[in-house]
Amino acid sequence: NGIKTTTPWLLPCLGLPFMGAVTNLRESPKNLTALFDFAVAGPLFGLVTAMGFFVAGLQLGNLATPEMTQYYPALPVNVITISTLGGSFVDFFAGGEGFVTTQDPSEAVRLHPFAIAGFAGLVMNSLELLPIGATDGGRLSLAIFGRKGHALIGGFTWISLLFAAFFVERADAIIGAWAVYNIAQNDAEIPCRDEVTKVDLGRAATAFTLWFFAVLTFLPMPSSQ
Numbered sequence: 001n002g003i004k005t006t007t008p009w010l011l012p013c014l015g016l017p018f019m020g021a022v023t024n025l026r027e028s029p030k031n032l033t034a035l036f037d038f039a040v041a042g043p044l045f046g047l048v049t050a051m052g053f054f055v056a057g058l059q060l061g062n063l064a065t066p067e068m069t070q071y072y073p074a075l076p077v078n079v080i081t082i083s084t085l086g087g088s089f090v091d092f093f094a095g096g097e098g099f100v101t102t103q104d105p106s107e108a109v110r111l112h113p114f115a116i117a118g119f120a121g122l123v124m125n126s127l128e129l130l131p132i133g134a135t136d137g138g139r140l141s142l143a144i145f146g147r148k149g150h151a152l153i154g155g156f157t158w159i160s161l162l163f164a165a166f167f168v169e170r171a172d173a174i175i176g177a178w179a180v181y182n183i184a185q186n187d188a189e190i191p192c193r194d195e196v197t198k199v200d201l202g203r204a205a206t207a208f209t210l211w212f213f214a215v216l217t218f219l220p221m222p223s224s225q
Helices: 032-063 084-093 113-128 136-167 172-184 201-218
Strands: 009-011 020-022 074-076 108-110
Touching: 032 084, 032 113, 032 136, 032 201, 084 113, 084 201, 113 201, 136 201
Parallel strands: none
Antiparallel strands: 009 020, 074 108
16 A cells, blocks of 8 residues: 555563564554555464464374474473364364363463464464554554544453453463553554545454454463363
């Protein structure tokens, strides 16, 4: 859409390589559709790429010999189970029947490097989809719900993050998101030149689909122990 932006800079995160990038707009988008298209590109590409690496890594791990897997890096079970989406895929490729949730949380599971990179990518891109402030998720929320609706959804998300940080087990990524976004990306987005014309239903459906996958990524797996 030809929107001028600042140079992106990376956000740190507890337990992850980074949480995403801050990219501020230097000019007003033409309309809400232009804002939506700008915001959706990064998370959509990131999630598709991360899922591709994740599934490919899990499949390569299944094809590897025991001698090969002993050189693979390992993720603790209590890290894998922070994500229902990621943990369920690991469980499925490992044979199912609660392979992940029935193990001791301190145990480690050896995974192909592609799988670990994909897992981290799923979490990082899902964090970027949080509908708060000037994140990509916040811009999607603004484009779909307008400023008043986005303010309500953003407030609810802040309260939910704060609650999860204190009461959800294995909430390192959630605590990091709450702290970093509270500092770096809590500003209101600059106005579009046209904030009256709404985005179409196809774009709205795309946003809700991405948020659905983000929620599945955030929700911890229930323990079977």
